[in-house]
Amino acid sequence: MERPLPDDLISKAAGIRLLALDVDGVLTDGRLYFTAQGDEMKAFNILDGHGIKQLQRAGVDVAIITGRNSPLTARRARDLGIKHLQQGREDKEIALRELLQELNLPAEQSAYMGDDLPDLGAIMHAGLGLSVPNGHWYVREQADYTTETAGGEGAVREICDLILQAQNKLADLHLTYHARGA
Numbered sequence: 666m667e668r669p670l671p672d673d674l675i676s677k678a679a680g681i682r683l684l685a686l687d688v689d690g691v692l693t694d695g696r697l698y699f700t701a702q703g704d705e706m707k708a709f710n711i712l713d714g715h716g717i718k719q720l721q722r723a724g725v726d727v728a729i730i731t732g733r734n735s736p737l738t739a740r741r742a743r744d745l746g747i748k749h750l751q752q753g754r755e756d757k758e759i760a761l762r763e764l765l766q767e768l769n770l771p772a773e774q775s776a777y778m779g780d781d782l783p784d785l786g787a788i789m790h791a792g793l794g795l796s797v798p799n800g801h802w803y804v805r806e807q808a809d810y811t812t813e814t815a816g817g818e819g820a821v822r823e824i825c826d827l828i829l830q831a832q833n834k835l836a837d838l839h840l841t842y843h844a845r846g847a
Contacts, residue, residue: 667830674810677793678831681725682774685749685761685787686821688731688738690780691797694817707737710817716825717745723834726768730760732783758786778824780804780816795824 689695692713698706717727728749729742735752742750754760757779765775773792777784780800788794788808796808797816805811810827812820829835 667835668827670827670830674793674827675831677809678776678828680774681776681793681828681831682770683726683728683765683768683776684720684824684828685728685730685764685775685777685791687757687779687781687784688729688735689733690800690816691778692729692741692817692821694815695780695799705735705737707735707741708817709741710819710822712819713821713825714741714745716822717747719838720825720828721746723829723832723838725828725832728764730754730757730764730777730787732757755783756786757784758790761787761790776824776828778821 686692692709693707721727726749727747729738729747730751731738732755733752738752739750749764751760761775761777765772772790775791776793776795777787777791778795779788780797781804782801785804785807788796788804794808796805796811797820798811799815812823814820814823826835829838
């Protein structure tokens with residue numbers, strides 16, 4: 666079963682060929698955890714990971730553009746087969762523009778998902794600007810769509826499903842899982 670979504674949202678999502686994601690607050694809950702020894706820890710949601718893999722199998726590229734540098738983010742990207750990882754990029758709009766040029770894609774075929782003011786330029790440049798309910802209020806107001814699910818709790822999966830639905834691939838995907846259980 667597919668979710669009822671506004672026609673303008675479906676129209677924008679139908680042409681997406683690249684989903685670019687921030688990390689902290691989008692792929693994670695936005696909190697930073699450190700051990701007594703100073704080691705960083707992050708919690709990534711398995712629902713997001715599966716959604717990213719499904720989206721990639723459907724032919725949509727996925728990228729991570731983040732202001733922080735983290736070996737944990739690099740590992741998560743590697744585990745998910747994400748080829749486009751840009752860390753230490755506070756200039757997220759410029760990073761997105763560079764990636765679009767590299768992939769020879771117009772902005773209209775990109776979606777960017779972020780939660781805070783450093784994401785704003787990329788959200789507004791992308792063909793589909795996305796945010797999360799735990800994001801900054803101003804960013805949510807500027808986004809085309811704010812997920813129902815919070816960052817780090819499956820918000821990316823919600824967007825992956827939305828794009829797959831808009832591209833008429835979600836129902837068939839669901840049926841493949843029904844067939845496996847039969």
